[in-house]
Amino acid sequence: MDMKPDNILLDNDMVLKITDFGLSRLDEMTQTMSKDRLGSLGYCAPEYWSQGKMSFKSDMYSLGVIIIELVTGQKALPINNNKVLRRWRHRWRKTGKETQLVYQQVAKCIKIGLLCQEIDPSERPFIWDIIDDIRQAEGVNGSIRNDSQYKFGQISPYSEDDDMLGIEPLELHFSFQLNKQMSCTIQLTNETGSYIAFNVEHMNPLSYCAQPQKDIIPPRSKCNVEITMQPQAKAPRDHTSEFTVWSTKVNDGLAIEDMATIKFIKEAINVVDDVNLDVAFDISEPQEASEKTSVTVQPLTQITDDVARAIWCMDAHQTEPLIITGHRFGDVQIWNSDTQKVVDWVKASEEALSIVKFIARIRWLVAVAYDCFFHVYKYEKEIEKVTSFKVHGYYEWGRCSLDIHPTQPYVLSACHMQVKLWDWDQDWNCIQTFEEHSDNINELKFNLEDTNSFASASDDCTVKVWSLDSPKSKYTLPGHSHHVYSVDFFKRDGQQYLISGCKDKTAKIWDLQKECVHTLQHECDVKSVFAHPSLPLLMTGGEDGAVRVWSSTDFRLKTKLGVSMPVRGFACLTGSERVAIAHYYGMSVMEIGDEERQGGNEGSHENSTAAIDYEKIQRQSERAANPEI
Numbered sequence: 001m002d003m004k005p006d007n008i009l010l011d012n013d014m015v016l017k018i019t020d021f022g023l024s025r026l027d028e029m030t031q032t033m034s035k036d037r038l039g040s041l042g043y044c045a046p047e048y049w050s051q052g053k054m055s056f057k058s059d060m061y062s063l064g065v066i067i068i069e070l071v072t073g074q075k076a077l078p079i080n081n082n083k084v085l086r087r088w089r090h091r092w093r094k095t096g097k098e099t100q101l102v103y104q105q106v107a108k109c110i111k112i113g114l115l116c117q118e119i120d121p122s123e124r125p126f127i128w129d130i131i132d133d134i135r136q137a138e139g140v141n142g143s144i145r146n147d148s149q150y151k152f153g154q155i156s157p158y159s160e161d162d163d164m165l166g167i168e169p170l171e172l173h174f175s176f177q178l179n180k181q182m183s184c185t186i187q188l189t190n191e192t193g194s195y196i197a198f199n200v201e202h203m204n205p206l207s208y209c210a211q212p213q214k215d216i217i218p219p220r221s222k223c224n225v226e227i228t229m230q231p232q233a234k235a236p237r238d239h240t241s242e243f244t245v246w247s248t249k250v251n252d253g254l255a256i257e258d259m260a261t262i263k264f265i266k267e268a269i270n271v272v273d274d275v276n277l278d279v280a281f282d283i284s285e286p287q288e289a290s291e292k293t294s295v296t297v298q299p300l301t302q303i304t305d306d307v308a309r310a311i312w313c314m315d316a317h318q319t320e321p322l323i324i325t326g327h328r329f330g331d332v333q334i335w336n337s338d339t340q341k342v343v344d345w346v347k348a349s350e351e352a353l354s355i356v357k358f359i360a361r362i363r364w365l366v367a368v369a370y371d372c373f374f375h376v377y378k379y380e381k382e383i384e385k386v387t388s389f390k391v392h393g394y395y396e397w398g399r400c401s402l403d404i405h406p407t408q409p410y411v412l413s414a415c416h417m418q419v420k421l422w423d424w425d426q427d428w429n430c431i432q433t434f435e436e437h438s439d440n441i442n443e444l445k446f447n448l449e450d451t452n453s454f455a456s457a458s459d460d461c462t463v464k465v466w467s468l469d470s471p472k473s474k475y476t477l478p479g480h481s482h483h484v485y486s487v488d489f490f491k492r493d494g495q496q497y498l499i500s501g502c503k504d505k506t507a508k509i510w511d512l513q514k515e516c517v518h519t520l521q522h523e524c525d526v527k528s529v530f531a532h533p534s535l536p537l538l539m540t541g542g543e544d545g546a547v548r549v550w551s552s553t554d555f556r557l558k559t560k561l562g563v564s565m566p567v568r569g570f571a572c573l574t575g576s577e578r579v580a581i582a583h584y585y586g587m588s589v590m591e592i593g594d595e596e597r598q599g600g601n602e603g604s605h606e607n608s609t610a611a612i613d614y615e616k617i618q619r620q621s622e623r624a625a626n627p628e629i
Contacts, residue, residue, distance in 0.1 A: 003018070003043060003059055003062035003063060003066065004043040004062065004066070005066060005069070007019045008066075043062045043065050043066070044058070044061070044062060045057075045058040045061035045062065045121070046061075046119060047121060049347065050347065055121055057121035057122070057124045058121065060116045060121075060124040060125065060126075060127070061116060061117055061121075061124065063116050063127075063130075064112070064113045064114065064115070064116025064117040064124075065113075065116075065117065067109055067110075067112060067113035067116065068110070068113040068114070068117070070109075071084065071088075071106060071109050071110055071113065072084050072110075076310060077114065077117065084106075084110060085103065085106060085107060085110075087273075087274075087275070088103070088106050089103065089164065108133070108134070112125070112130055112133065112134075116130075164192075164247075164273060165188055165189070165190060165196050165198060165217070165245070165247040165273060165275075166187075166188065166189035166190070166191060167186065167187075167188060167189075167245055167275055167277070168186070168187045168189070169186070169277075170275070170277055170278070171277065171278040171279070171280060172184050172186070172227060172242070172243070172277055172278065172279045172280070173280050173281075173282055174229055174279065174280070174281050174282065175282050176232075176235055176236075176281040176282060176283045178232070178234075178235075179231045179232070180231055181228060181229065181231055182228070182229045183226055183227060183228040183229070184226075184227055185224050185225065185226050185227070186200070186224070186225040186227060186245070186277070187222060187223075187224055187225075188217060188222065188223045188224075188225060188245070188247075189221075189222050190217040190218070190219060190220065190221050190222070190223075191220060192219060192220075192249075193219045193220070194219060194249045194250075194252075195216055195217070195218060195219065195249065195250050195251065195252045195254065196216070196217050196247050196248070196249055196250070197214070197215070197216045197217075197247065197248055197249075197250045197254070198214060198215060198216075198217065198223075198245060198246060198247040199213065199214040199245075199246045199247075200213050200214065200225055200227075200243060200244075200245055200246075201243065201244045201245075201246065201544060202242060202243050202562075208227060208228065208229055208243075209227070209228045209229075210225055210226070210227050210228075210243075211225065211226050211228070212225060213225075216250060216254060227243070235281060235283050236281060237281075239278065239279045242276075242277060242278060242279040243276070243277040243279070244274050244275065244276055244277070245273075245274070245275045245277065246272060246273065246274050247272070247273045247275075248272045248273070310327065310328040310584050311325050311326070311327060311328075311568055311582050311583065311584060311586065311587065312326050312327060312328055312352050312353050312354065312568065313325070313326040313353055313354060313355045313356050313568060313569060313582065314326070314356070314568060314569050314571060314580065314582035314587065315356055315357045315358055315569075315571055316337070316358075316571035316572060316573050316574065316580050317358050317360055317574055318358070318360040318574060319360055319574055320360070320574060321336055321337045321338045321573065321574060322334055322335065322336060322337065322343075322358070323335040323337050323571070323573070323580055323587070324356050324357075324358060324365055325356065325582065325587070326348075326352075326353030326354075326355065326356035326367055327352075327353060328352050329350075329352065330347055330348050330349035330350050330351055330352065330353060330369060331345060331346070331347055331348070331353075332345060332346050332347075332348045332353065332356060332365070332367050332377075332383075333345040334365075334379065334383070335587075337573050337578075337580070337589070344379065344382060344383050345383075346377060346383045348367040348369065348375045348377075349367070349369035349371065349373060349375065350369075351369040351370045351371045351373075352369065352370050353367050353368065353369050353370075354368055354369065354370050354399045354400045354401070355367075355368050355400060355401055355402055356368075357402060357403070357404050357411075358404075359404055359411075359424075362378075363378055363379055363380065364376060364377065364378050364379070364386065365377050365378075365379060365383075366402065366404075366411065368391065368400040368402055368413065369400075370398065370399060370400070372390055372391055372392050372398060372400055372415050373388055373389070373390055373391070374387075374388060374389050374390070374391040374413070374428075375388045376388070376424075376428075387428065389428060391413045391415060391420065391422075392413070392415035392416065392418055392420065398415050398416050398440070399415075399440065399442070400413060400414060400415045401413070401414045401415075401441060401442060401443050401444050402414070402444060403444045403445055403446050403454065404446075405446055405451065406446060406448055406451055407451060408451070409423055409424045409425040410422065410423055410424075410431075410468075411424065412444045412446070412454060413444075414441035414443075414444050414456065415441075416440055416441070417435060417437045417438065417439065417440065417441060417458075418433065418434070418435050418441075419433070419434035419435070419441060419444065419456060419466075420432070420433050420434075421433075421434075421468060432468060432471065433471060434456075434466055434471050434473070435471070436464060436472070436473050437456065437458040437460050437462070437464065438458075438460040439458055439459035439460035439483075440458065440459040441456050441457070441458045441459075442457050442458060442459065442483070442484065442485050442486065443456070443457045443485065443486045443487055444456050445487050445488055445489060447489050447496070448489065449489070449491070449496055450496075452467055452468050452469065453465060453466060453467050453468070453474070454466055454468070455487045455489070455498060456487070457484040457485060457486055457487040457500055457501075458483075458484055459483040459484070461478065461480045461481060461482060461483065461484060461502075462476050462477060462478050462480070462484065463476070463477040463480075463484055463487055463498065463500050463510070464476050464477070465477070465498075465512075475514050477498070477500070477510050477514060477516070479508060479516045480500065480502040480504055480506070480508065481502075481504040482502055482503035482504040483502065483503040484500050484501070484502045484503075485501050485502065485503065485525070485526065485527050485528070486500065486501040486526070486527065486528050486529045487499070487500045487501075487529065488529050488530055488531045489531065490531030490532075490538065490552055492536070492552050492553065495511065495512075496511075496512050497509055497510060497511055497512070497517070497552075498510040498511075498512070499529045499531060499538055500529065501526030501527060501528060501529040501540055501541075502525075502526055503525045503526075505521070505522045505523065505524060505525060505526065506519050506520060506521060506522060506526065507519070507520040507522065507526045507529055507538075507540045508520070509555065518555045520538075520540065520548075520550060520555060520557075522540065522542055522548070523542070523544065523546075524542045524543040524544040524546075525542065525543040526540050526541070526542055526543075527541050527542060527543055527566050527567055527568075528540065528541035528567050528568065528569050528570060529541075530569075530570035530571075530579070531552065532552075532572065532577070532579065532592070533572055534572075534577060535577060535592060536551060536552045536553050537549055537550065537551065537552060537558070537592065538550040538551075538552045538555075539570055539579065539590075541566070541567025541568075541569070541570065541581065541583075542566070542567060543566045544566075545562060545565050545566060545567065545583060546560055546561070546562055546567075547560070547561040547562075547567060547581055547590070548560050548561075549561070549590075549592075561588075561590065565583050565584030566583065566584060567581060567582070567583050568582035568583055568584065569581075569582045570582075573589070577591075577592045578590065578591055578592070579592065
């Protein structure tokens, strides 16, 4: 059956009813073979999507996805089970319902959900095993038992004396007054015997200030953080997950000056907590809007289409309202940006896709996976394979980049330290090789003003500019102090410039005379940069999930928008000034327009920016109801 949350209903007596039995088996059949894929992406078992095979264990996979989605708020498998449990504990503390029983029940659900999603169907449990295990977990009079004969494993121990940071309140209330500064206080409590470092991040473009933003709390101590919001011209809306408080145990010898060395990431040695805080505005009297506003940010909206796993890369069509996305498990999806629906998809690889691109003028698309294989498809009524080949033969695995020449039948590809130029009219013959970088190449970009040249950004801390006619670079732009992730060309005052994004928390502006003319400072690694093709705007996407919009005229920050997780890339949508933003959990669209064309204030020449998050991958209603999970 097509098992997903939409097909699980409740009647008036709260009894479950399962709908949509289009994939059910007849009589004594134990297996179904079908050429048509009738299920929902993300919920159907992998053997069904890849081979068209379905058995009685396929539904168990779907059940496992639903269980994990209920517990974590997303379909993706949790990287760290303990982190999920800790976030539940923060919620229980908020509601005063924290007990050992509910803790272990959630732990049991995670284990069941993971086991149901085993790739080998024979390793998945039967439904009666799950029912029996849940009954045993409930035990007698609510006590916990661990004697299940199936292989769900032992439940994680519950500890009252752990290293969690106490946070009060979990919802911030600002007493709003028009055009006046507002503030409230968060109290952080360390009841453990260890030192705990914290960092407070705000995810919304509204002007907040946290003091202190980061610090180290000694054992059995408290710290008050004052959150100040700058004067606002109109009453803002309430927001969920407005702030994130990161915390982790540190050595007692660490000083506040050393806070920059702390990595608040999933790969950190110690467990890192990230707790989301909501913001509510208490408005005592009607507030009138200001007569002048140069930037507007709309609330984010969602659609509910089923989609594949986490987004790794994205591109937009030059002449049609289409967006292509590449995903963690090798899926390629084509979206209609007007209807916000998936129109086609294909499984390009078993590996994650590092980049996808449209070749718009011949209605092809290209996807390159981390195994360095090049997959070419044509898309008419449906996606059809054209060819596949290894783009960089002696590299077994790595992140690849590519760009499409705007007029010639050329594709540039890069893997590790090597760049190749391919001619598809010559049966994908490699016609030039470029090798000068001393570390991995992260992005390639053709110069649309001089289509015989391109730029490359590398982990060797440099940007190089090349000519297609020579294997030697024209010149090198040094100046960054860490890995350079991204690069783009743009025009200013009739002259061409480059923008580069780097791990050193800067984006640098270069003229084509090899000089850095400006540096845009950031609070985190700059993963993506983008120059708007028709407006004087530059955009940078950070590791912190923030999108910053800058003027390319005077390089001033115009606004800052919050999306979830690191930004994967930007693309301008055809027929409009909208910009698509890819990030780990989905896609957002930024509406950009001149205020005078929109009926703005007379004499205002500022651009207005509106963020409309039209698609959130893997975030269903449970995540909306439980923003901290």
